[in-house]
Amino acid sequence: MKKMLLLLLIVAGLLAGCTSLALPPELPTPSKVFDAQGRLIATLSPQKRIPVPLKDISPNMQQAIVAIEDARFYQHHGIDPVGLLRALYHNIRAGKIVEGGSTITQQLAKNMFLGPERTARRKIKELWLTIQLERRYSKQEILQMYLNQIYFGQGAYGIEMAARTYFDKSARELDLGESAMLAGIVRAPSLYNPATNLNGARERQSLVLQRMVELGMITPEEAREARQKPLHPQNRLAGQTRAAYFVAEIVKYLQEKFPDQPDLAYTGGLHIHTTLDLDVQEAAEKTFQENFAQQDPALEGALVAYDPRTGHVKAMIGGKDFSRSQFNRALARNQPGSAFKPFLYAAAIDRGYTAATTLECKPVSYEIPGQPPYQPRDFNGGYHNRPFTLKEALYTSDNVVAVELNNRLGPQTLVAYARRMGIESPLRPYLSLALGTSEVTPLEMVRAYGPLANGGVLARPFLITKILDQKGRVLEENSPQLQQVLDPKTAYIVTDMLKGVLQPGGTAAAAGALLDRPAAGKTGTTAHFRDAWFVGYTPQLVTAVYIGYDDKSRSVGATGGQLAAPLWAKFMAAALRDEPEDDFPVPEDIIFVDICADDGLRATPFSSRVIKAAFVKGTEPTLPSFWGSTTPWGLKLRDLLQQDVNFLPEELWKTLKDLDPGMEKKNH
Incomplete structure (x- = not known):
């Protein structure tokens, strides 16, 4: 027994x-994560x-x-x-x-x-x-x-x-x-x-x-x-510091792709090749640290940079300190403010509007069924009470003109164009959508600005180029996915309009002075200064910068041009330091004309405010401007318009003919 x-x-x-x-x-x-040049970013275990x-x-x-x-x-x-x-x-x-x-x-x-x-x-x-x-x-x-x-x-x-x-x-x-x-x-x-x-x-x-x-x-x-007792365990990488938010997204992707092996990223001995560029990432991290050093510790931000030609995400920052907060704001939705306007202007150019089309900034009221009338105002709460060309309205970020343009095109048109260009978040088809009242992510914004930087071609952003297992077998391989979503001429004209944002008179002129190369972009500031944005680009790189509090009851107290644009410009200058200062390629049939900012007509030596604008050949204004002229013919023409804005074209032509017998009649 x-x-x-x-x-x-x-x-x-x-x-x-x-x-x-x-x-x-x-x-x-250990699994290893490499950048686009084969340099080690992180060892995951x-x-x-x-x-x-x-x-x-x-x-x-x-x-x-x-x-x-x-x-x-x-x-x-x-x-x-x-x-x-x-x-x-x-x-x-x-x-x-x-x-x-x-x-x-x-x-x-x-x-x-x-x-x-x-x-x-x-x-x-x-x-x-x-x-x-x-x-x-x-x-x-x-x-x-x-x-x-x-x-x-x-x-x-x-x-x-x-x-x-x-x-x-x-x-x-x-x-x-x-x-x-x-x-x-x-x-x-x-x-x-x-x-x-x-x-x-x-x-x-x-x-x-x-x-x-x-x-x-x-x-x-x-x-x-x-x-x-409630517990809130964090999903983070132990000891991860460099490109932490980017690497965390890689791990999250692997956990979703291999749900039966949620720890594969740490234990599988994988070699993960990514689109990240360590030089660009380090420039972003350094710029972020310098920018936020003197700011309120609770103020947060995000930055995403991607190559519009390939879709490679070159840098990603989801917050100031990954060890303190793993919430990735580069993938979080916030209202973009006026940074949403370029999608509206792309739709307008496609539908026959030009950079010289004029709309007035004046008090206006729109009837909304079941709601009080919608009365948009400019950023300063008032009105300019004058006409704006579309180019000036965009680079000065006039709200009233943007809402009227959205009213004429229809909010569903704006939704369709934003979708076509790369916005995937839910969009509310209201007149105010032109002012960025639907929430989007910084990653979406760089994707949607990509066609403007790349001749109308959308490159889908991605983070991983190849995954190899321990034996060198390919588990996944990705390549650029390109799609023509805009006419190249439309993309170029909107880009030319957005160049003005970084030039004197634009909402980010100060930032433009920090970046000595051709570039375009748009500021965004939400109601009560809750969020500040700048999305800008060169032919090689599109970057979105978001700054705001996680607590939406708090205000950043400044505009996108004051807060986000300088950070963007400093980063771009560092990231593109060794890149050629290429300008955006000009499509065939694009011409440049000096126009008068007051009426959108062809500028004359007497025009006091002149804008150079891009046009599809044949759509440029041919009539000379008169608002800035003090010559007898200019004064007479102005008087005629002031007396009767519905004058007959033949009467206008007769007046011009009397003033200049050598003028040839064209179809205006």
Whole structure:
């Protein structure tokens, strides 16, 4: 009978040992992320750890890990037959693996000294090393080494890095609920990662707490309070600093692409080749740091830069400090303000309007069924009470003209053009949409400005060019996806209009002085100065800068031209330092004409305000301007218009003929 019992114990121990071997603690192979030139951006599982003494680890954590991993840790001498039997019993009862048979000392020996192979020879080595560890070190020393060695997922090795990664605190500050959740991760970090599987992690936490109650470490009331306490584990990379928001998006993409292997990015040994340019990214990070150094610590921002010719995302910043906030504002929706206007003007040019078309900025009221009349005002709250050419209206960001233009085209037309150019967020087809009242992301804005920079061609943004597994096999490969969405002439005319934003008289003239190369862009400022934007571009690079508070009740207190545009200009100057100062290619049949800003007609030597504008050949104004003229013929023509704005074309022609007999009649 005794021999039979001994045999059963041996068999049970072997079975539990096999169970332990089937689910060993993960020994990840680091994945590497490279930039577009093959330079290493980040190693995703690089044994990121911060060793700490046992006295700096919360007693809650010490008890929790012992309870779930090795309840008899302080009683055995490294190898625990009782623990093997207990694990077997619990696993059979649960119908799944809920407890391993390896002791903490065995796991430490395995992690520190052995490879991942599963052989009888390796098991013998493990047992021998376990005995040696127990002989050489005290239980406290073994527990300290173990807690500093084990892998907790998301690139975090050791309890200090895990505490910082998941809960943004030190190991000594972990409370009971946090400790139980972290202790529960160790058995299978991919499966019980609380940032990606909170429900599973909660179940595991509950099991840890129950074991602590059974072992007399805590009371049932303490366990109940720990279960009920809300926890907000962070989804972040342990110790990640350079291009942190970009790399976090890479990890998120891999987790979504391989849902059955959520920790593959950290443990799969992948080589991930991306579109990021480290030089451009570092220029963005340096500019951001300098810009925000003297700002309110709560003020946040984002920057996205991409190549409109390929769709390569060259830089991404989602906030000032990834270690403080992992919320990626480059992918968050906010109202863009007047930065949305270029889509409206592209629609207008396509529909026969020109840069010289004039609309008045004057008091106007639009009837909205079921709502009070909509009465748009200019940025300063008033009106200019004069006509604007479309070019001047865009580069000075006149709101009243933009709303009237949207009224004439129809808000659905604006929605269609924004969609065509790359905006995917929900858009509300209201007259106010012209002023950027629907929320979009910075990444969407660079995508939608891309066709303006690239001859009407939309390049879909992407972050990853190729993913290779450990054996060099290609898991995924991406190439540019290009689509002609605008007439090249329309794209160029709008770009020519937006160049004025960075020139004297434009809303970002000061920023234009910081960037000594051809460029175009648009400022955006939302109601009550809540958000500031600038989206601008050269032929090589489109960049969106967003600045605002996460708390939308707060105001940035400045315009996009004052706050976002200078940051954009400094970044672009640094990012393009070694790039040629190319201008935008001029499409065939585009011509340039000097027009009078007061009436949109062809400028004369007497015009006081002259704008050079681009036109499709045949659409340019041919009549000379008269508003700025003090000659007899100019005064007479002005008087005629003031007396009767509905004069007959022939009467106008007769007047011009009388003043200049050599003038030839054209179809105006």
